Amino acid sequence: MYKVGIDLGGTNTAGGIIDEKNEIIERENLLTRHGCDPELIAADLARMVFRLAAKVNVSMSAFDKIGIGIPGSVEGGIVKDANNIGFYDVPFAGMVAARTGLPVSLINDSNAAARGEYVAGSGKGARSFFMLTLGTGVGGAYIYKGDIVEGCNMAAGEVGHMVIRVDGRHCSCGRRGCLEAYCSGTALATRAREAAITNQYSLLNKLSENNPSAIDGKLFYKALMAGDKTSSQVFDEYMKDLTAGVVNIINLLQPDVLAIGGGMSGVGSTLLNELIKRVQPEVFSLHSDTQTSIRIASLGNEAGIIGAV
Amino acid sequence: MYKVGIDLGGTNTAGGIIDEKNEIIERENLLTRHGCDPELIAADLARMVFRLAAKVNVSMSAFDKIGIGIPGSVEGGIVKDANNIGFYDVPFAGMVAARTGLPVSLINDSNAAARGEYVAGSGKGARSFFMLTLGTGVGGAYIYKGDIVEGCNMAAGEVGHMVIRVDGRHCSCGRRGCLEAYCSGTALATRAREAAITNQYSLLNKLSENNPSAIDGKLFYKALMAGDKTSSQVFDEYMKDLTAGVVNIINLLQPDVLAIGGGMSGVGSTLLNELIKRVQPEVFSLHSDTQTSIRIASLGNEAGIIGAV
Numbered sequence: 129m130y131k132v133g134i135d136l137g138g139t140n141t142a143g144g145i146i147d148e149k150n151e152i153i154e155r156e157n158l159l160t161r162h163g164c165d166p167e168l169i170a171a172d173l174a175r176m177v178f179r180l181a182a183k184v185n186v187s188m189s190a191f192d193k194i195g196i197g198i199p200g201s202v203e204g205g206i207v208k209d210a211n212n213i214g215f216y217d218v219p220f221a222g223m224v225a226a227r228t229g230l231p232v233s234l235i236n237d238s239n240a241a242a243r244g245e246y247v248a249g250s251g252k253g254a255r256s257f258f259m260l261t262l263g264t265g266v267g268g269a270y271i272y273k274g275d276i277v278e279g280c281n282m283a284a285g286e287v288g289h290m291v292i293r294v295d296g297r298h299c300s301c302g303r304r305g306c307l308e309a310y311c312s313g314t315a316l317a318t319r320a321r322e323a324a325i326t327n328q329y330s331l332l333n334k335l336s337e338n339n340p341s342a343i344d345g346k347l348f349y350k351a352l353m354a355g356d357k358t359s360s361q362v363f364d365e366y367m368k369d370l371t372a373g374v375v376n377i378i379n380l381l382q383p384d385v386l387a388i389g390g391g392m393s394g395v396g397s398t399l400l401n402e403l404i405k406r407v408q409p410e411v412f413s414l415h416s417d418t419q420t421s422i423r424i425a426s427l428g429n430e431a432g433i434i435g436a437v
Numbered sequence: 438m439y440k441v442g443i444d445l446g447g448t449n450t451a452g453g454i455i456d457e458k459n460e461i462i463e464r465e466n467l468l469t470r471h472g473c474d475p476e477l478i479a480a481d482l483a484r485m486v487f488r489l490a491a492k493v494n495v496s497m498s499a500f501d502k503i504g505i506g507i508p509g510s511v512e513g514g515i516v517k518d519a520n521n522i523g524f525y526d527v528p529f530a531g532m533v534a535a536r537t538g539l540p541v542s543l544i545n546d547s548n549a550a551a552r553g554e555y556v557a558g559s560g561k562g563a564r565s566f567f568m569l570t571l572g573t574g575v576g577g578a579y580i581y582k583g584d585i586v587e588g589c590n591m592a593a594g595e596v597g598h599m600v601i602r603v604d605g606r607h608c609s610c611g612r613r614g615c616l617e618a619y620c621s622g623t624a625l626a627t628r629a630r631e632a633a634i635t636n637q638y639s640l641l642n643k644l645s646e647n648n649p650s651a652i653d654g655k656l657f658y659k660a661l662m663a664g665d666k667t668s669s670q671v672f673d674e675y676m677k678d679l680t681a682g683v684v685n686i687i688n689l690l691q692p693d694v695l696a697i698g699g700g701m702s703g704v705g706s707t708l709l710n711e712l713i714k715r716v717q718p719e720v721f722s723l724h725s726d727t728q729t730s731i732r733i734a735s736l737g738n739e740a741g742i743i744g745a746v
Contacts, residue, residue, distance in 0.1 A: 279691020283722035287690040291681045293603050372600040379595040382588020413592035415518050
């Protein structure tokens with residue numbers, strides 16, 4: 129039997145047929161429609177499933193379920209709150225099930241990505257797994273013995289809102305000093321802009337043509353790789369805060385594997401090597417023979433499709 | 438058959454004989470010696486076990502095991518790292534076994550207390566439970582569906598070494614800014630002493646007869662209850678840091694119940710009411726219908742003795 133996994137994103141939707149080895153054997157992408165009736169989006173997804181079946185030349189009876197990752201909170205088959213796609217209290221699983229005749233389950237998209245990495249990617253074989261997502265924001269998901277730990281209200285894993293500096297930088301959540309305010313991709317760009325303003329000879333200014341607001345993650349990384357001193361200082365401070373956050377997670381949970389996903393993980397070995405070097409002497413368990421393995425998430429966008437089922 | 442449970446603390450050690458109904462039928466307390474050879478502490482514990490046996494008029498053969506709660510990380514019979522008692526890679530189970538002729542198992546003291554509370558105290562009936570211990574140090578244990586989450590190296594739960602202020606106060610673990618450096622009983626006394634020195638008219642100085650080093654938790658609490666302004670400020674700052682730590686745990690795990698244990702929990706409602714008031718508006722899930730229930734641990738010292746076996 130096959131399964132269908134769909135990652136319903138705010139901008140793009142990716143779907144795939146997953147075989148019994150948790151591998152994607154066929155996939156398709158489409159733009160997510162905006163501001164329309166959820167029934168129309170359900171119809172889009174149903175058509176995608178029929179096309180996928182046709183591509184691999186099987187009937188719908190070859191699929192035993194559809195899993196959909198949702199960018200928001202879900203409870204059972206209901207999307208409670210997903211502001212990026214404008215769904216509030218939408219019985220979306222039933223809408224897709226009615227059009228496909230298949231059982232449909234919903235899952236939060238970050239949890240889906242973590243589950244995908246756990247079953248088929250960087251967390252494969254781990255007993256406990258923490259996925260730290262460094263993107264526009266900072267997110268997380270903790271998997272223990274195969275369960276996503278969702279807590280009493282399905283809201284666990286909000287590691288972006290772990291305070292690492294009481295009274296520190298303002299965070300988008302309204303509090304101060306959260307990890308997200310220091311270690312998201314957005315926060316790194318902000319830190320680079322601030323540094324560019326106070327260090328006029330930095331390569332950051334040359335590359336941005338003296339327009340600090342044009343400094344984004346890519347430009348910063350270019351300056352860093354070119355050996356710019358200001359960028360190195362920004363990276364050093366960023367890594368200090370990221371290390372504090374990662375060490376906090378490890379000291380609390382000591383997962384077998386901690387994987388870094390999200391846009392920031394695109395810088396791969398630069399981030400990873402520095403992080404491992406800094407975390408090692410800081411963990412409370414530094415004298416232990418066994419340590420959490422820190423890795424870059426390996427599946428990219430595929431994690432969300434695989435994890436949705 | 439009886440068991441012997443021992444809670445080896447940084448300041449006090451409590452031991453008890455436990456019957457088959459998990460009730461303590463005889464108990465004894467002693468001061469934990471400091472800065473001495475672990476063999477001497479093993480001898481202290483062995484003598485305690487012999488005295489306990491004599492008190493209930495049984496021979497050592499009436500005991501089938503000794504369980505010892507350790508304020509640090511343990512692996513099998515080895516204490517890996519317990520900085521409050523100065524044990525690093527100490528085969529402590531063997532030392533006590535050699536002196537008593539009984540099998541000895543070690544468990545992290547916070548895990549022992551958490552297990553006791555989860556089975557018979559404040560966490561009874563919870564699906565997920567976090568025990569935060571505020572004593573000489575700060576410890577923690579997370580129980581998920583009946584399992585103590587010990588992580589890849591049995592060292593999970595070290596919430597005392599969660600950094601809440603990067604570059605902050607020095608911690609006994611060698612790092613800076615840990616929750617323990619702000620929120621242990623020891624840290625509270627340190628903060629009160631510092632405040633007494635800079636506020637000469639504080640009641641803290643009157644009560645300590647102008648000897649700040651005589652200020653301990655009890656004296657501080659007395660001054661606080663008498664309305665001393667300096668003590669109120671110290672308590673306010675303490676609660677701010679404790680709130681950050683508790684909110685960090687909740688945002689990450691959203692346990693059904695979070696219980697406060699350890700010496701600081703002795704101040705009960707004063708601490709609890711203030712903590713609940715401060716945590717509520719700070720958690721990321723503040724709009725959720727379901728929230729973590731924050732409680733004072735209900736078994737006191739007995740949790741650590743019962744949970745050790």
